[in-house]
Amino acid sequence: MxxxxxxxxxxxxxxxxxxxxxxxxxxxxxxxxxxxxxxxxxxxxxxxxxxxxxQTPCLLYCTEAAGAKALGMYSLSERKDYSMPLPEPPISNWIGSSHGWLVTMDEKSDLMLLNPITGDKIALPPVTTMEHVKPVLNDDGVLEEYKLSFYHGELPRVERTPYGCSLDRCGEVVYIKVILSSDPSTGKCIVMLIHQPY
Structure with missing residues (x-):
């Protein structure tokens, strides 16, 4: 027995x-x-x-095999691929990662911190907090697009004519890189954003 x-x-x-x-x-x-x-x-x-x-780092990547609602994860210690389900909404774009967190962009180009292991999310200030990104609302008061204004960086400041940009495309034009000072779950994290113009 x-x-x-x-x-x-x-x-x-x-x-x-x-x-x-x-x-x-x-x-x-x-x-x-x-x-x-x-x-x-x-x-x-x-x-x-x-x-x-x-902990040995793992590599995260997008793959068609995992689908739109999952990420691929490669474990360096095991030399093996895994598929990790993601919380809703699915990630369409990420701009940076640090301390186990991804900096992702939603359908309105607003940034969010996402921990793919735990599913925790932290919203960051919206894209419209940048002085050169203005919201454009339709007659019903619904956000329709953004107006972006750029300048060449020389003085005196001369801005180019603002142009319209779709909600989901704005982040691809504006954001360059995001860096985190520490693990956001500690509550003492500074997020630095490098963005356009120039």
Whole structure:
């Protein structure tokens, strides 16, 4: 007669979280799926903002095989591809990544921070906070497009004639790169945006 399987849900939560901090990303995600107790410990670790200490980076990429609602993830430690489902709405474009977070753009070209592992999202100020991007509303007060104005950077300032830009295309024209100072889940993160014009 075989011995009964051990009850892993009986491990103290603090020990389990310490073990989770030593795991590689794919193993950490698998561990969260073991049982309800382990899922709660994983959620506690995720909310704490503490990253696993010596984790090998994973590469994220878009692939037709994963579809529009998923990302490809390549684990360098396992040399294996994974498909990761994404929260709604699907990502159509991302401008930067750091500390396990992606800087993505929504259908109105507004930026958002997204953690693809946890699904957490943090909205950033809208594109219209930039002085050269003005909203254009239709007769019903619905945002229809943006007017972009550019100047060549010389003084005296001479602006070019503003031109219309569709909501989803504005970010592709304006945003260049985004950098994060630290993990946003700690609440002490500065986001630096490099953008047009020039």
């Amino acid at each position: 075989e011995a009964p399987a051990p009850d892993w849900s009986g491990l103290p939560a603090d020990i389990l979280i310490s073990i989770f901090q030593l795991l590689q990303c794919p193993d950490l995600l698998r561990s969260a799926a073991v049982c309800t107790f382990w899922q709660k410990a994983y959620s506690t670790l995720r909310r704490s903002g503490v990253c696993p200490s010596r």
